[in-house]
Amino acid sequence: MKRRQLFAGALAPLAPLAAALLLSGAVPQALANKSEAPAEPKVLRYAFLASETGFDPAQLSDLYSRIVTGHLFEGLYKYDYLARPYKIKPNVAADMPEVSADYRTWTIKLKPGIFFTDDPVFKGKPRELVAEDFVYAFKRFFDPATKSPVYAGMASIGMLGVDELRQAALKNKKPFDYDTPVEGLRALDRYTLQIKLKEPRPRLLFTLADNSLMGAVAREVVEHYGDKIMEHPVGTGPFKLKSWRRSSQIVLERNPSYRELVYDAEPNADDARAQEFAARFKGRRLPMLDEVHISIIEESQPRWLAFLNGEFDLVSVPLEFSGVALPHGKLAPNLAKRGVQLERVLNTDRVLYYFNMEDAVVGGYTADKVALRRAISLATDVGREIRLARRGQAIVAQSVVAPFSYGYDPEFKTENSDFDLPRAKALLEMYGYKDRDGDGWRELPDGKPLEIEYASQPDALSRQFDELWKKNMDALGVRFKIKAGKWPEQLKSARAGQLQIWQLGYSAASPDVQDGLQILNGPDAGGQNLARFRNDRFDAIYKRMQELPDGPERLALLREAQRITVAFMPQKYTVHRIINDLSQPWLIGYKRPPFGNVWWQYVDIDESKRETAR
Template sequence: MFSLLRSLLLPGLLLSSAALAAADSGKVLHAYFGAPESGFDPAAYSDRYSLEVTSNIYETLLGYDYLARPQKLVPQLAEALPQISDNGKTFVFRIKKGIYFTDDPAFGGKRRELTAQDVVYSLQRLVDPTAKAPWDFMLKGKVVGLDEKIAAGQKSGRFDYDLPIDGLRALDRYTLQIRLKKTDYNLPNILAAPATGVVAREVVEKYGSDFSAHPVGTGPYVLKDWQRATRIVLQANPQYRGETYRPAAGATGVDGKVAQELAGKTFPRIGTIDIRIIESAQGAYLAFESGELDVLQGLGAEFTRIVAPGGKLGEAYVKRGVKYFREPEADLTYLQFNMENPVVGGYSPDKIALRRAMAMSMNQAKLISVVANNQALAAQSPVAPGITGYDPAFKNTLNSYSPARANALLDRFGYKDVDGDGWRELPSGKPLLITYTTSTGGDRRDFEEFLLKSLKGIGIKLEIRKMPFSE
């Protein structure tokens, strides 16, 4: 990832306890999102930009030291990492005392402290079968008694949040216990996901279907203004307890210079974050050039030659006080198949052959060098750089570019050009058409052309369909 930053210090959630200190109300960070947000209910939405906002409003039991390589789990709402027993099936968390939700009319004029029962309620919202629940896979099939409760909710049409289950309990005001059906040492990582941000039940029930427009959390920022799909303004939470950064115990790879710059400083430091929605990479670049943006994260590959030829920031930018950062992002870009689609889905030999042939038709090296302008690394596994388990020495032997093998595979399983028009048909003789669904936002013409040419090389016709990112 390649990012540009004017001489400002970005707020980060790299947290340890600190004395309360107010952010600089006069300091404004102008940033942008490359696609519209959906809403600010952490349990209801799964798009990147909605979660970037909610993770600054709500807090989770655990978080990450994002400067460590690999990133390392740290406590956030919890006092410490969980006590684990019963061979990785029982987890006990102690919640920090004295953490309060932002004031809201839902609390009747009283200060509202966050408790273990709030965590129980918030985690149940992830699996509520009567609501939007894109994150239910994180807990379904895992927590003792939870699947039965989900089934009862599906049958009655009402999910009973007050019905206790053995697997998810507040043992006292500040102690949470989670019991699993089988060993899963990955649970702490799940409880650091933004979707598990802790909400207050009173707020959810007061605002109902409009809850996502009234986020009330315990985090460093509050929602000041929201013009849907246009602008989001966050303001430092005046009631936030304040945090400082200290490298997590056992953390490795922390940039010493950055850690030194952060030492002794209390977060958040910026009073207002003003976020615009700019779906065009060129539009974002021009906004940065004109001074409308202070940060340009994920600089488009098409602009890197202009900004930093040869990997070195251009002299004109240096004179303007612009800083740039270039490092592997803990992110993966991939294409996924709809396994329920009648053309590409299923596990019969011919469908498997079709998917493998499509994968072999794509020249990953060309994609990186030409389309991404060498601002990418070839993925060898689902584990991205900076994530625990990433092995830079591992090479995926199945990741091979071979149009000849792809064509031979398609011929063998009956995908042939029956009518001589240059495009293959299905084994049944019906037309073979692959539909690729992508976002209307961003400048992806080079990538789309790459896909079209790759599949054309093996006789497969591709249709590109676009829709808003949030849909």
């Protein structure tokens, strides 16, 4: 089960083995006279577990698309690649921001001499990145025509005057006015950006460091490509899009006009492996790769076999094969002998299933509806899920707070994690969900049939989760049916409020908890908030937490928000996943970033080791 994105990733459709091997790319035969042959390009090859949706930052919320955009576009700041748990550094900004004492005014200087990748729109002339490009890029989230799924989250930042432009466009039924200056988002000069906010935002830097979301775009590019902009990403990042076969293969190539940037990662003193990478690559110009080839292979077996055959350079061990690859949690001897490297981490995520709070059966805020959701939660055997479907590669989740993010406490306990079938049955009996006709299935309190519909994906691993769901619901006496569909289609249905229950994963976008709470924030309903949960007190907490510095008051509000989610149960949090990344011996420098998902420019391919393996 797969990364907010929404940063959400998900299980997805079947891909046959033959297709997997073809998608990974054929290995070119050695030239007869190697001394005359040009050096082969350094190509990173691996696979996504679910389909992308496109490459326009303002229109995305899914994890896999945003992994790509994080390498095509650049934000003002970035996460250091090797520092743990995190360190934020200037990216296209010249220095750290100048911030007012009340955290309401942020002034940022850009580095001059940074250019967008070449595109026909620029008519052969270099196009320099300027402050106005960030003004335009940030305004796009507010343009009703963009239909940004993260609009509400951007609006909650409170940039003065920007949302008013949106409301005027909606009221007057006219195009969004990009040319009207606003106080909260201005280019003071060619290289100076200023953001002014309605309320304090002590952690705005986290948002500005999200390259996949907050990267600069050129206005003329967006206006030229119009509704095709998802297919034509033009950024200032280390890579550019070379080719794209939707839901099949994505190929990126080195950006030839990328600025002079060298490897300067700063690892922790006690991280020997990261120290080795830093010493090896110090001063190397980035990126070190020539191309990145990403296949879309949702089925686990072909993805795993392709890695074993040397077709992929990296794989996150599919759950079905964790016992083979990692007996007793250690790398299998046959893989270790081949020089395969293991990177094992507790992921900064939370897997959950949500209830559509507007659904006639599982939605609503009355006591009987709350009881139904809480009973389903209590009947969910997460321990069995971890043992069987997840092969032990997860820990039980207590709430929406992801590991390593603000407010996470491994000792914190809530009812969310309880498995108590007798109590679940008693709740349903108490609120009228009874088996009135003796057929073994419960009816609604009004006597009508009770049946829940669970959205899923048509692949082998998803079917294992489906079987566990059915056992849980059978034991509870609740009829259950599956609505299968591919990940992008399910996401569209979810945003439209057409799914009743759906399980998916959300990865933390930053070290703060705010993005996790956003998936329950009322104004985000239909965007990040797929559950369409609305609670005035929760929304007030969400708003107040944005304004407060970290400390006892903010933490107390977070705990109250956690209690609200358990009480109403709009989402059931199941696990935090353990990720086991395996890399081939020729892939040098890989470490999974806890935040940001940007790493392609920091790794290298040792072709001599690859050739030896062949």
